[in-house]
Amino acid sequence: MYNLHGKVAVITGSGRRLGIGEAIAKRLAAEGCRVVLSDLGQAKGEAFGAEHIGLSDEMNGILDEILKAGGEAIAVPCDVRSESDAANLVAQAVEAFGRVDVLVNNAGVGYLMEPFTEFNESSWDAVLDVNLKGAFLCSKHAAIQMIAQGRSEGPVRRSGTPDGSAGGSIINIASQAAKSGFPFAAAYTASKHGLVGLTRSNAVELGKFGIRVNAVCPNHITTGLGDWQNRFFSEKLGLDYDTYLKGIVDRNPLGRTGLVEDIAKAVAFLASDQSAYITGEAMNVSGGEEYH
Numbered sequence: 001m002y003n004l005h006g007k008v009a010v011i012t013g014s015g016r017r018l019g020i021g022e023a024i025a026k027r028l029a030a031e032g033c034r035v036v037l038s039d040l041g042q043a044k045g046e047a048f049g050a051e052h053i054g055l056s057d058e059m060n061g062i063l064d065e066i067l068k069a070g071g072e073a074i075a076v077p078c079d080v081r082s083e084s085d086a087a088n089l090v091a092q093a094v095e096a097f098g099r100v101d102v103l104v105n106n107a108g109v110g111y112l113m114e115p116f117t118e119f120n121e122s123s124w125d126a127v128l129d130v131n132l133k134g135a136f137l138c139s140k141h142a143a144i145q146m147i148a149q150g151r152s153e154g155p156v157r158r159s160g161t162p163d164g165s166a167g168g169s170i171i172n173i174a175s176q177a178a179k180s181g182f183p184f185a186a187a188y189t190a191s192k193h194g195l196v197g198l199t200r201s202n203a204v205e206l207g208k209f210g211i212r213v214n215a216v217c218p219n220h221i222t223t224g225l226g227d228w229q230n231r232f233f234s235e236k237l238g239l240d241y242d243t244y245l246k247g248i249v250d251r252n253p254l255g256r257t258g259l260v261e262d263i264a265k266a267v268a269f270l271a272s273d274q275s276a277y278i279t280g281e282a283m284n285v286s287g288g289e290e291y292h
């Protein structure tokens with residue numbers, strides 16, 4: 001356990017059952033964080049159908065479970081593509097809990113996939129708007145709040161600089177697709193590569209405020225979105241589902257697919273002071289499948 005007692009964590013895209021965001025929210029709550037769940041809450045047009053997004057009822061169910069387990073949490077609907085929604089998300093967190101210490105940019109669209117020559121502009125825009133612009137907007141408003149909170153004075157090192165123990169931690173959920181290319185996923189892959197660029201740029205710029213910015217790069221989680229992707233790719237490759245899944249497991253050095261909890265553990269570490277000297281990283285959590 002990383003003991004995150006008293007920290008306030010905002011997690012976008014955390015209102016969908018079986019999602020990585022749900023696991024992150026539950027793990028951070030179990031570590032003592034006061035948690036702000038957030039998701040789109042309702043279907044919006046063709047690109048954001050009810051079958052792919054976290055609905056209000058789903059998010060409220062996750063909220064209830066965190067509260068029943070003794071955690072502190074609220075739920076705030078937020079479309080990360082909207083700057084006013086992003087600003088409101090941070091404002092609601094501050095109103096409820098007084099501060100923001102951790103932002104996890106987890107909201108993502110990974111189900112709009114087509115062969116490149118058939119990829120339409122509206123799908124490209126939807127993917128880039130959520131995965132990259134959404135992270136920019138939420139990071140911007142979280143950083144404004146973290147800077148206003150000031151940097152806590154950690155033990156002073158011999159060099160005279162504080163140990164960087166506070167300010168804040170922004171964690172971007174990128175992907176293996178931030179490191180390697182994938183067929184049918186030009187927009188997704190471009191957005192996740194871009195998210196690592198945003199991570200590095202913000203790490204350099206916000207470091208002086210004690211704000212650390214890192215990315216976590218999962219390879220393949222087979223629940224929720226991952227399950228949808230397995231079906232999509234097995235169909236495209238003409239393989240049955242189990243054969244396709246076995247291929248994923250066989251090429252993984254640790255011989256299994258990822259679990260949402262694997263990602264939540266990495267996020268808890270990056271949210272904690274145990275990672276106080278780590279910023280600008282894009283950490284693979286892939287069982288060794290991706291290592292650069």
Ligand SMILES: NC(=O)c1ccc[n+]([C@@H]2O[C@H](COP(=O)([O-])OP(=O)(O)OC[C@H]3O[C@@H](n4cnc5c(N)ncnc54)[C@H](O)[C@@H]3O)[C@@H](O)[C@H]2O)c1
Nearest residue numbers: 013016019020040053054079080107108175220221225226
């Ligand atoms: N599942 C995997 O194998 C895998 C692998 C690598 C990276 N990822 C990344 O992990 C993150 C979580 O994915 P997941 O697998 O839990 O899938 P998921 O579909 O369960 O979660 C994505 C969440 O983003 C939300 N979202 C979509 N558009 C939004 C918007 N406009 N505003 C706010 N929220 C919005 C959805 O409602 C959903 O709750 C994503 O960024 C995804 O790209 C997933």
